[in-house]
Amino acid sequence: MAETTRDRILDAALRAYGTEGFAVTSLDALADQLGIRKQTILYYFPSKHAVFEAVIDAAAIDLATAFEEEASRGLVGLEQVEAIVRRVFRLAVAQPELLGLVREVTRPGSLSADRLATQIAPILDRARDFLEREMDAGHLRRSDPEMLLLSLYSTVVGVATELEVQRAMGLPPTLRGTVARRQELTRFLRAALEPAR
Amino acid sequence: MAETTRDRILDAALRAYGTEGFAVTSLDALADQLGIRKQTILYYFPSKHAVFEAVIDAAAIDLATAFEEEASRGLVGLEQVEAIVRRVFRLAVAQPELLGLVREVTRPGSLSADRLATQIAPILDRARDFLEREMDAGHLRRSDPEMLLLSLYSTVVGVATELEVQRAMGLPPTLRGTVARRQELTRFLRAALEPAR
DNA sequence: AGAACTCTCTACCAATTGGTAGAGAGTTTG
DNA sequence: CAAACTCTCTACCAATTGGTAGAGAGTTCT
Secondary structure (H helix, E strand, O other), rough: OOOHHHHHHHHHHHHHHOOOOOOOOOOHHHHHHOOOOOOHHHHHHHOOOHHHHHHHHHHHHHHHHHHHHHHOOOHHHHHHHHHHHHHHHHHHHOOHHHHHHHHHOOOOOOHHHHHHHHHHHHHHHHHHHHHHHHHHHHOOOOOOOHHHHHHHHHHHHHHHHHHHHHOOOOOOOOOOHHHHHHHHHHHHHHHOOOOOO | OOOOOHHHHHHHHHHHHHHOOOOOOHHHHHHHHHHOOOOHHHHHHHOOHHHHHHHHHHHHHHHHHHHHHHOOOOOOOOHHHHHHOOOOOHHHHHHHHHHHHHHHHOOOOOOOHHHHHHHHHHHHHHHHHHHHHHHHHOOOOOOOOHHHHHHHHHHHHHHHHHHHHHHOOOOOHHHHHHHHHHHHHHHHHHHHOOOOO
């Protein structure tokens, strides 16, 4: 309990930046949500951009933790891939703002793209190694691990987060619909990754 | 020749909104790029948001045209899918701001998502029909066409935007790298879509 | 007790924002 | 030629922005 003011600011900022976006969220708006004045925010962070960077750092830790949890189960081949997909979807439902922040940060004009990138790099390295190992072991179809990772990332995060696109396509944003989407995605990935028999 | 002022504004706006984003691009900044005053912009468009909507409309036409060109070749099965993927990548290289705009518009909670959506809807319908038909004909592995479409969209746009992010971070997008990505993506799709033999 | 420190606030500020009013130059129309 | 219209501009404006200065209340240290 007793969440510190600093943590409350970071929570609200993650939610705001991850859904509305960084540029459109003013310090005043953020402060209003918390029932404080923006000067209090500027007491804890030297500037608006510093809040953003702190949010990114915290998000990177959350993401790394979630990934770590799934990766340390000793699963193999497709089962490991599917475990992570399931986790990403769980994240998308429980904490949509987290993946929303990733989307915000990885936008072309973003000043802080590399901040998240460098913190996530170890995860990516580990994922690439995993794919390579599993291909060698014959558990996954052989292909370029780096590129495969990129395709996997885009597909999974996209399917999990592109709510507007889904709405535009007439897909219901219900929990049931989300589960169906995950299952279909899993089938899709299985078809793409299963070693040729 | 003799591009009208209105068209020059739309061009610059597409580039700015598609890379920097709508919120962070002020009318003054836009006018500066064109060597005019923002009041001239407001002569052609009643408000900043009207500029955005006009940009979306123009982009929708460009996208529909590109799609139409690829779709009217009478290709079949995976060949048709790959032709469109190739076209999207060509777009991503030649006009990265166009996909950037799509990304900007499809941000969760976007007010203008519907505007693009309704204009793109016929394309989506057509694409869904195509996939369904090709599955029936046994040219593509059977799966939920809607989900498949979403996966395709996420993956292709995701991989294409990722190129932009890297470019923004200083990694020059070599033609070779782009082609390599497209080929890996194609392999990925082929593995997932090829009818089981 | 008093000094120092922590935290949140009020009071400002200069810059930037989207937008309005309307002048002035050039062109087209009657 | 004069009137009307088209286009771009200067001059403003009120609201919002991120940020500074410093007061005041409460707590902790000596």
